[in-house]
Amino acid sequence: MAERTKSKIEFLIMDGGYDQLKNYESAKNIGAQAIIPLNLRNEKEPPEGISSNGTPRCSMGYEMTYWGADKDQLKFRCPHATGKVDCPLGMAACSSSNYxxxxxxxxxxxVRRYSNPHRDTKRWKELYNERTSVERCNSRMKSYLTANSLHVWGIEKVKTHIYLNAIVLLVSALAMAKENKGKKAA
Incomplete structure (x- = not known):
């Protein structure tokens, strides 16, 4: 019998309604990164020196440029030095370094405000956009199958029922693809 390998969950992707500290902490506890847009409903304004998306601001008040990550450290650089902003004082206002x-x-x-990848990056946005395709499948299982009104009890029975719904959805999609392919060939 072949040995089963455990899959490691890398990201937990949720909408802004799940923007609560306990969700970020739960993700971190299993070694995953929560990808959740910040919902600023409970904040009047972000902490001083930080923008609403978790990006630090330079001494002139501009959002700094995200410059990569090293494990649990996010690096941000002067926006003037990276060419993102034409600061009237140049880099002299922030640093004497050429960098x-x-x-x-x-x-x-x-863990709520900062994530790797950083919220303003293309990678973070790509990950978050994956959520929409899953939501379409969930919606179809609720609307057209019986996922919204289960008549079974217990996590194992519910899981089996949802898996069967997913199989029916997949077989339906394959049948439609085959039918559409046959129509194009004719």
Whole structure:
């Protein structure tokens, strides 16, 4: 008998309604990163020196440029040094270095506000967009199959029922694809 390997969950992707500290902490506890847009309903404004999406601001008030991550550290650089902003004082306002001011943020400092990948990156947006395709499947299982009104009890029975719904959905999609392919060939 072949040995089964456990799959590691890398990301938990949820909508803004799940933006609560306990969800981020639960994801971190299983070694995953929560991908949830910040819902600022409970905040009047973000902490001083940080934008609403978790990006630090330079001393002139501009959002710094995300410059990558190293494990649990996010690196941000002076926006003037990276060419994102034409600061009237140049880099002199923030740093005497030619590289510009650098701010490193430890993700563990605030697991809700900071994530790897950073919220403003293309990768974070790509991950979050994957959620919409799953939501379409969930909606179809609720609308056209019986996922919305289960008549079984217990997690194992519910799981089996949902798996059967997913199989029916997949077989239906394959049948439609085959039918459409046959129509195009004719």
């Amino acid at each position: 510009g001011m650098v701010v490193k943020v430890d993700i563990k400092k605030d």
